Amino acid sequence: MQEFYEHQTPYKPYHPMQLKAMASEHNTRRSVNFDLLKVMAMFSIIVIHYYSHYVFKVHPYFAVSTDYLTPPLVLNYIFSEIFYLFSHIAVNCYVLVTGYFMIDKSFKLSRLSLLWIKVFFYSVAIFLIFVYFGLEKWNVGSMNKVLFPITSQMYWFITNYVALLIFAPILNAFVRQTNRNQYIYVLIGMGAISITIYKFPLGDVYGGSYGLLWFVYLYLTAGYLKLHTRAKGHYGCKAIIAASITMIVHGLPALWLLIQHKNGLKAFGFHYNGLVFFFSLYFFLWIRGINMQSNKIAKRLSQITPYTLAVYLLSDNPMVRKILWQYCRTWNDNFSQVLFLPKMLFTCMVIFLTCIMIDYLRNKAFKWLRIERGVKTCSDRIEQLIKRCVSNDSNVTMTS
Numbered sequence: 001m002q003e004f005y006e007h008q009t010p011y012k013p014y015h016p017m018q019l020k021a022m023a024s025e026h027n028t029r030r031s032v033n034f035d036l037l038k039v040m041a042m043f044s045i046i047v048i049h050y051y052s053h054y055v056f057k058v059h060p061y062f063a064v065s066t067d068y069l070t071p072p073l074v075l076n077y078i079f080s081e082i083f084y085l086f087s088h089i090a091v092n093c094y095v096l097v098t099g100y101f102m103i104d105k106s107f108k109l110s111r112l113s114l115l116w117i118k119v120f121f122y123s124v125a126i127f128l129i130f131v132y133f134g135l136e137k138w139n140v141g142s143m144n145k146v147l148f149p150i151t152s153q154m155y156w157f158i159t160n161y162v163a164l165l166i167f168a169p170i171l172n173a174f175v176r177q178t179n180r181n182q183y184i185y186v187l188i189g190m191g192a193i194s195i196t197i198y199k200f201p202l203g204d205v206y207g208g209s210y211g212l213l214w215f216v217y218l219y220l221t222a223g224y225l226k227l228h229t230r231a232k233g234h235y236g237c238k239a240i241i242a243a244s245i246t247m248i249v250h251g252l253p254a255l256w257l258l259i260q261h262k263n264g265l266k267a268f269g270f271h272y273n274g275l276v277f278f279f280s281l282y283f284f285l286w287i288r289g290i291n292m293q294s295n296k297i298a299k300r301l302s303q304i305t306p307y308t309l310a311v312y313l314l315s316d317n318p319m320v321r322k323i324l325w326q327y328c329r330t331w332n333d334n335f336s337q338v339l340f341l342p343k344m345l346f347t348c349m350v351i352f353l354t355c356i357m358i359d360y361l362r363n364k365a366f367k368w369l370r371i372e373r374g375v376k377t378c379s380d381r382i383e384q385l386i387k388r389c390v391s392n393d394s395n396v397t398m399t400s
Contacts (some may be wrong), residue, residue: 032292032293032298033102033292034288035301036057037097038097039301039321042087042090042352043348043349043352044090044246045090045312046085046348046351047348048084048088048090049321049325050325050328050344050348051084051322055328056084058329059162059316070113070336072340076336076337083197085270088280089279089283091209091272092277092281095161095164095218095219095222096218096225096284097284098164098219100225102225103171103222103226103227107168110379113375115158116162117272117371117372118310119150119313119364122313122317123149123317124147124155126317126320127142127319135323144390154317155344156210158312158313161215163212163215164216166220172223175227180228183227184224186330187221195274195277196273197274208271209273214272214273221281224231232289235282235289238280239279239283242279245278246276246278250275304356307355307359308356309357310358310359311355332347365369
């Protein structure tokens, strides 16, 4: 041990430029990790909708009687529930990534405006296309939803997400004035009224997993992870354990129905604010702690990530949804087929890549028309005007 210390090279402090380069490399690696997580999350969203809008909605029972249970059907059932569980961490992880990056950033009106423009564009464009082909009709009700997609809750996730972005400056200001212990108490208190297991203890009284409070809780949780924890890569086993517990707890009722009533295999679902939360949390921590190198794959991920939100906006548009999943029903409707799962994954991949390509072309068109630049310029001027008015009002209050 003494020889070890004797042969150590003397400590040399890093040059400020070296520290800056190291920090930049660290942030790049972390960004690659979260790019991967965002891509996985949006692909998982399609898988969720594949089952919730088509498979489990049309066929809540994989088999209505134990007489029809075949090995391919049982395997499809088991792996479908595994895919369905894994996909349910997508919403939580997407909001966690948002909180992780925004908890220490200042509010930018342009960020909110660009999101609104994208949502508005797809809402109007899809409606006009459907009207042109005779798939939709002009009426006051549909126009209200099309022109105001966020306030009309055309997309429940976007409605909550926009509200979260508006509320973010208040949350960030709160975090800056809170020490670690106070932060923990807040998370415990909010968790007690937000996290539920089989509707216990408070169910969906405060909005459940589809409410703004749940998004705020995820945002603050991610903020705590960034500000008060270190990135480590040993959370993979904990994520697997959390996933296994979640699967067992939710699968037991289906198994009990199968044994007691002989009524076949019933599909069972999950809640974002239930045990899935702990699976999401450990999976997020695991991805954060992985040491990913910047390579060609990382470059591709960084190129795809800006277009991932459009996957949700396009595939889950109410007008698109009706046609999309009806087509999937005709293409992959036999759960006893050996190719059921491969066809499901192939379908989801085609939808994902198609949406990415559409948004890529939309982004190119916006840049060519300088729409984003115009939105940013207007947003920045409005933001400066608001700050100036608030500052002048504060000065008047102080002098009076």
